[in-house]
Amino acid sequence: MGDVKLAFVVQKPQYKGETSRLAITHAIAYQTVEILLEDGDTVTPTLCFVGEGVLGLQKGQKAMDLYEVTSTETHLKNCLLVDLDVLVCKEDLAKYGISEDMMPDAEDMGADKKIKVAPFSEIQKAMEDAKHILFF
């Protein structure tokens, strides 16, 4: 079957329910799925944030200090480290006044990959290109 492309679309905000956080950790799991697949088979998620899903992506999160729980920021950095494509909806960031430089990167951990601010049309395209769509 070769590669199967997936679009993970996160529309619920972080720190409300578990869903939007689990979207990220499930996407990261693509890295270890090969142990359960035939040789040559892969799964490639594209992680997209839209609507209220773009909230909770800002850097400087003190979740571990204050609540002893891994921050979304840390999870996002891990995504970049394992080379996942992360798209954040440009229109929705503008709507909430969140600029690109307010979001984290993982340069300090050696990741080249960066969060990509993308128009909704590009997220729509990711959904069209994917075999399956998963809404979180």
Place this chain on the structure above:
Amino acid sequence: MGDVKLAFVVQKPQYKGETSRLAITHAIAYQTVEILLEDGDTVTPTLCFVGEGVLGLQKGQKAMDLYEVTSTETHLKNCLLVDLDVLVCKEDLAKYGISEDMMPDAEDMGADKKIKVAPFSEIQKAMEDAKHILFF
């Protein structure tokens, strides 16, 4: 301390989360609380439904037949049987086109008490008269 009046205000719809259903069962528990209180002490909840909370109050619910779970209708009837005051917001019923005769009574079980359709102002009054307000 004598009687303590409570306003239970249900704003979440039935059959979505557990909260709006637990509001009803917690209100019914007023009937047995005396075993934990001093003689002469009582708790009197008024159960109020507002906003989306007025959804899911219609009669003829097949929850037990179809999903093997007690319907909200049955819980409401139990409220009337134990003589609880149940207020349903008139404006919100009108908003959703739900008429008074679409709601259950418990006449067949021998209850005189009926659901009372009340303007929001009466629900506001119940909150003012209560010592504590509980939102569900």
Place this chain on the structure above:
Amino acid sequence: MKLAVFVSDFKLTYDTLDRLKADKLGIIFVANGVYHATTKENGEASSLLNKTLNLYALSEDIQTRGMKDADVDKRVRVVNYSDVVDLIFNEYDKLAWI
């Protein structure tokens, strides 16, 4: 793509569905989503009923809430779980639950 979207709530805080495009879009109302098919708000039917001609509502979830198939807007086809399985496999190729 042929996309079936399951709508499981009445009041939505998402506008994703407004922006989604599909060659064939289906909306399947389930759980409290069935109120979109049965209930008007201030006399107006849900705007979701204008999104597509392919509208479905789950009979079991309508009846659970004390409503009848006859209460459903004429534009919406009442289906049961078995029908939903056929829709999933025969009519659409991607699914979303919002």
Place this chain on the structure above:
Amino acid sequence: MKLAVFVSDFKLTYDTLDRLKADKLGIIFVANGVYHATTKENGEASSLLNKTLNLYALSEDIQTRGMKDADVDKRVRVVNYSDVVDLIFNEYDKLAWI
């Protein structure tokens, strides 16, 4: 009555707060409710900030989300858990969480 309302979400599907009246109304933004105090939508601050002069936002929940106390609208007082306890017992007599 002196009523303190805890607002724990950003997008609300309830209009209860719009209709509630109190002699003294306080709004305490907690959890994702803090976005009402920090975030504008299309350039507009949350309408809840016009409901009362007694507005509070929980510092721990602002910082958890990567924002700073300085990001908070000037009308809102930043408080911590200890302050919330004092508000509950000293400033208000009834509480609601929506």
Place this chain on the structure above:
Amino acid sequence: MATLTVGCFPGLIGNMSYDFVVKLAGAAVNKGHKVNIWFAGNAAGSVKAHQKHLKDYSTGEKHLKALIEKGVEICTCEACTVARGIQKPEGIEKIQWNAMHWYLAKIHASDRVLQIGGE
């Protein structure tokens, strides 16, 4: 005959989404399809054995057992489950425990995927 994989995150009780998953899986299996179910989030709490079926509450156990008998594969997110204090010996028999990649692997071989986010 085709394969449907369902990701179910909502809790067992109150939210009727869990009941939907159980019913949908049953209907699909009865039509000869293959079904996989992945539990994470609050749904992971539902693999605890010995659920008492009180009428006021939805129950999972008896339905999950029946689905497994019909060939449905069910797996719970191990991390989500142990974080809730539930260990594998306390779980319902024949439900699998694995990491999140189990779900992705099942998706790889599926014709349809329905991801149901939680509360």
Place this chain on the structure above:
Amino acid sequence: MATLTVGCFPGLIGNMSYDFVVKLAGAAVNKGHKVNIWFAGNAAGSVKAHQKHLKDYSTGEKHLKALIEKGVEICTCEACTVARGIQKPEGIEKIQWNAMHWYLAKIHASDRVLQIGGE
């Protein structure tokens, strides 16, 4: 010194409302107040002992034990808990199990009540 009773319905993990309850109770007790906590709904699942504290997940157990040491009374809705397959011997020690009227009785003797509905 006054008494606060908190009704907590949301689940342990994900929804930060549960964490709020734990922190608020701690802050109130540290100021010399009496606190009672009632768990129902998904929160009832959080009285299971032996929760593994993975960093990705909130945990209740150690915080609840610390609160109990400080005199906080915590009680879980027995029906909500057994419906989730958790029996009393599996629960965290010193957490009480009772019917919903426990909550109403505590409310009767309270100066303030904060009811936090669930998901």
